[in-house]
Amino acid sequence: MEPRLSLVTLGVGNLERAVRFYEKVLRLPRIPTPPTVAFFELGKTWLSLYPRELLAADAGVPAEGSGFAGITLAHNVRSQKHVDALMAEVASGGGRIVKPARDTEWGGYAGYFSDPDGFLWEVAYNPQFPHT
Incomplete structure (x- = not known):
């Protein structure tokens, strides 16, 4: 495997609110995407925002749960x-x-x-x- 992190996807509760925060507050450059996902290019790594329940379903795990996820x-x-x-x-x-x-x-x-x-x-x- 090549030493590279290509994409970080955050499962968000409200996509519109999350996009607004990352675009307007953090001023990350958004890439044109369909309305169900948002991509931001951060050099060679992209940040993706995707509805939490859809991301959990894609991974085959429950969407509920909270607390520290072990990542920052x-x-x-x-x-x-x-x-x-x-x-x-x-x-x-x-x-x-x-x-x-x-x-x-x-x-x-x-x-x-x-x-x-x-x-x-x-x-x-x-x-x-x-x-x-």
């Missing part, structure tokens, strides 16, 4: 100032701050927010991370 998404930025700015935009645009940004034990600066469906995103400044 991360967005690294170029400075602490950029972390704070993005966290403020998210909070004013419908996201929920889960952990306010602060200095980390690994020498960076990071915080967490959840999107309208509860998916956790870390926003981090890591001076050692090469891809920002």
Whole structure:
């Protein structure tokens, strides 16, 4: 297998609301798609939003359940100032701050927010991370 992650699909409760958040608040570039799914190109990896019940049915698992799913998404930025700015935009645009940004034990600066469906995103400044 080639070392590559091609697509991350989030099963969302309300597709229209999720698309609005990712387009308007996070300003991700949306790719033209049918009305039942939304794709956002993030370099060589795409983010997909798809109704939760349809995604669960596609995978053959129950759609119900909640709590920590064992996964977070991360967005690294170029400075602490950029972390704070993005966290403020998210909070004013419908996201929920889960952990306010602060200095980390690994020498960076990071915080967490959840999107309208509860998916956790870390926003981090890591001076050692090469891809920002």
